[in-house]
Amino acid sequence: MDRALATEHPTAAVIRPPAPLRPRARTRAAAWAGGLLLVVPAVVAGCKALGTDGVTPVPQLLSFLPWLTVPAGLGFLLAAVARRRGLAFLAVLVLLGTAWTSLPPMLVVSYGTPLARIRVIAANVEFGQATGSLVDLARRERPQLLYVSECDPGCGRALAAALSKQLPHRVSVDAEGSSGSVVLSAYPLRDRSVVPAAMGMPGATAEIAGRSVRLQLAHPLPPLPGQVARWRTELARLREAVAARPAGEPLILAGDFNASQDHAAYRSFLTTLALLDAARVTGASRTPTWPAEGPLPPYVQIDHVLTSSVLTPVATRFLPIPGSDHRAVLADLDLHDGR
Numbered sequence: 001m002d003r004a005l006a007t008e009h010p011t012a013a014v015i016r017p018p019a020p021l022r023p024r025a026r027t028r029a030a031a032w033a034g035g036l037l038l039v040v041p042a043v044v045a046g047c048k049a050l051g052t053d054g055v056t057p058v059p060q061l062l063s064f065l066p067w068l069t070v071p072a073g074l075g076f077l078l079a080a081v082a083r084r085r086g087l088a089f090l091a092v093l094v095l096l097g098t099a100w101t102s103l104p105p106m107l108v109v110s111y112g113t114p115l116a117r118i119r120v121i122a123a124n125v126e127f128g129q130a131t132g133s134l135v136d137l138a139r140r141e142r143p144q145l146l147y148v149s150e151c152d153p154g155c156g157r158a159l160a161a162a163l164s165k166q167l168p169h170r171v172s173v174d175a176e177g178s179s180g181s182v183v184l185s186a187y188p189l190r191d192r193s194v195v196p197a198a199m200g201m202p203g204a205t206a207e208i209a210g211r212s213v214r215l216q217l218a219h220p221l222p223p224l225p226g227q228v229a230r231w232r233t234e235l236a237r238l239r240e241a242v243a244a245r246p247a248g249e250p251l252i253l254a255g256d257f258n259a260s261q262d263h264a265a266y267r268s269f270l271t272t273l274a275l276l277d278a279a280r281v282t283g284a285s286r287t288p289t290w291p292a293e294g295p296l297p298p299y300v301q302i303d304h305v306l307t308s309s310v311l312t313p314v315a316t317r318f319l320p321i322p323g324s325d326h327r328a329v330l331a332d333l334d335l336h337d338g339r
Helices: 002-008 023-050 058-081 085-101 131-141 153-162 228-243 264-272
Strands: 114-124 145-149 169-173 181-185 189-194 202-208 211-218 251-256 303-307 311-320 327-336
Touching (some): 023 058, 058 085, 114 131, 114 251, 131 145, 145 251, 181 202, 181 211, 303 311, 303 327
Parallel strands (some): 211 251
Antiparallel strands (some): 114 327, 145 181, 169 181, 189 202, 202 211, 251 303, 311 327
């Protein structure tokens, strides 16, 4: 019968299933896939090790640095499957380098006789949407200092009215949307100032336990593609502003830095100004604060409380503020005599 059909249709082709990939082709594909998976971790970890934020997309990818151990590990597994020893060795180096650059450096913390315990909360209320939640949080946690980013004039008025007895003093940038910011204080304020930036970064000096303490809110632009240079510029202006305070004056610099500990522009505050990150000192340097809403879980800490050496962080917590895409940072600090 088959012979008859072939005779009747001499041009008919016999359809056969495609041949399976040969073992050599499969290992070659695995090796290529493994090599490609190593590219991003290698470049990002290399920039971190060299102390540079590079160019787009490196500044954005640095926020994912600890998570890049996952593609690096997959790259090693694929290299092992492909039996490529050289690639497997390279994958091990990339994996170890990514993990190593994700580790925070050692810290040296000084202690002395405590003069006062100060509770600080830094919160981004996302265009004022989480103002009510922040009022509830402040009433519950009783901070002496409250740093609020993305606080428009309506947010500022609501906070001032609700917390007038608890935090009667304030310095602010009264602007709409993300440009508004305010610092509320239980201590009288003087020497009010503003760091020039697209979003408000007010500062002032408070008198605490007989010492002048400089307060400065941080909120530079995020390092989005096309504005990385402005992000660097605003962080540099902020660094210069706090560096210009009187020698030895204690400092509490807090807010939404739009930068993680893996960004060189952020680490320059810790190294060149000898500041302490409260989360790092208290063992919480990888606790994420953003994004606190949306399809992705929080994966990066961009909200920080930084202090000079005579202010020792003793506890740090990260608290939800419904209505905002950020978690608030609460830090308890001991102001000591520095001896």
